[in-house]
Amino acid sequence: MHEAPWLTVLGLGEDGLDGLSPASRQVLERAEIIMGPPRHLSLIPDSTAQRVEWPVPFADGLPVLTGFRGRPTVVLASGDPFWFGAGSVIARNFEAWEWTALPGQSTFSLAAARLGWPLEATLTFGLHAAPLTRLRPHLSPGLRAILLLRNGAAVTELATYLTETGFADTRLHVMEALGGPRERSRSVSLTEALLGGFDHPVCVALEVAGEGRALPKSSGKPDEIFETDGQITKRPVRALTLSALAPHRGEHLWDIGGGTGSISIEWLMCDPTLTATTIEPRADRAERIRRNADALGQDRLTVIHGTAPDALDGLSLPDVVFIGGGLSAALLDWLYATLPAGTRLVANAVTLESEALLAQWHEKRGGDLLRIELAQAAPLGPRRGWKSGYPVVQWSVTL
Structure with missing residues (x-):
């Protein structure tokens, strides 16, 4: 018979503790170790728990986390850890009885709520570490998509890519630090996006338009x-x-x-x-x-x-x-x-x-x-x- 989980994957929003449920707060209070990226750690008030920054690249953090096995440990992740987050990686590398998850509100849900877009009809992409070319098979006039990007500079790279592929009339809805006190949302053209000035964390919603070539969905591409x-x-x-x-x-x-x-x-x-x-x-x-x-x-x-x-x-x-x-x-x-x-x-x-x-x-x-x-x-x-x-x-x- 297995013991209770020692590891909790906790979804954290930009509002820090303010957005957490009582159950999530209790998990943090009982933790001996809190592990996560520096930005997430900064959203948690000081406590007696040992704070450990998750290293880069991400895979290097797994052996560190394994070393805490058996001690009450919390891993901080953005929003819903199982939607382009760290949750699935941890689930693959630890036994099911070792961990539990307390997801927060996903960035996709927050973005869709700001825009009034139905999520079931909107494509979602996690492009923190993936190339922008992942968009290419989907680019077509009328497409709506929400993208998670690695940093503010990636917004300019996205605008450049969309221009080069012929979708220069695309409208971008750039949303920074959704759900927190620094939240800012702007709707910009690709020309305006090329000027930069965006801060991490950032997500971008696309309304694709332009004369670019849409790839057919059937087999037998041109x-x-x-x-x-x-x-x-x-x-x-x-x-x-x-x-x-x-x-x-x-x-x-x-x-x-x-x-x-x-x-x-x-x-x-x-x-x-x-x-x-x-x-x-x-x-x-x-x-x-x-x-x-x-x-x-x-x-x-x-x-x-x-x-x-x-x-x-x-x-x-x-x-x-x-x-x-x-x-x-x-x-x-x-x-x-x-x-x-x-x-x-x-x-x-x-x-x-x-x-x-x-x-x-x-x-x-x-x-x-x-x-x-x-x-x-x-x-x-x-x-x-x-x-x-x-x-x-x-x-x-x-x-």
Whole structure:
């Protein structure tokens, strides 16, 4: 039978003790150790408790916190610790019986209340340590979103990013120190935001407007959004390939022969719980995949410069594998010998040799074999005719 929790994750607002419930006040009074960022510690009056500043980077604080195990300890967090806060990190690193949480009012709730926006129809982002490019798949005229930013200078960076992506008519609602005596709210244009002068802590609500290109939500994103040297799975084939890969929540993809990275990037765009690793033998293309992923807000893509199957050793096993390049009998043998039953595999072939290989493996292992032939209207003298692309043979199978 476990003892009572020794660790409390306490959500704190900018009004300090004034916004705390009686239960939260009692926890603070009984604490031997209070740990948190300097700003949060400054909101708590002096007491007999030992005060410990949470170090930067954040992960360095976990061993320090572990050293207090068994002693009444309070970790201070902003608002609701489980909404882009420290709560989930602590929950992953400590047993469930060791900790409890007393959430405060979230910054998102306070911001929505100031603006009169329904939260269920508003996107929320925690961009304290994440790049602004995380916004890119969502940017579209009419979007409303609330962002948590790392500091006041990030407001100017946000205004610059929105201008560069074509959404220069966006209106920003900049809110500083919400819920506290220093609270200040301003609605500004991007031009005004570029002048700076904003103080931390800050959140920004966006009303997106402008002539920027909105990315479609369907599979088969426009080819033009990817930097490429011509080695790219074209949009219609990419849409059919994503359909065959059939991403499910929480799955991990191996994209072998990444090329431009379009398959793994679109895979990640389907759902924020998806993960992917792409393997590319050419260094220049691996670097290009990294640039594409970062520019399109998919910085969580892992890019490996190497050749399969050698580069696959030691990687976390996938739920789904896509082979877009480097197809060989040796690679298929390795995948069948190494991956667990139930792993889904999709392979695309263009050459006669790789097409013949897929036909042999389809006969041996089953699955579905699909031939994709597409033609596009193009000038033909003074008239128009159909210009056919190379046919693509696609094999889909469950190991």
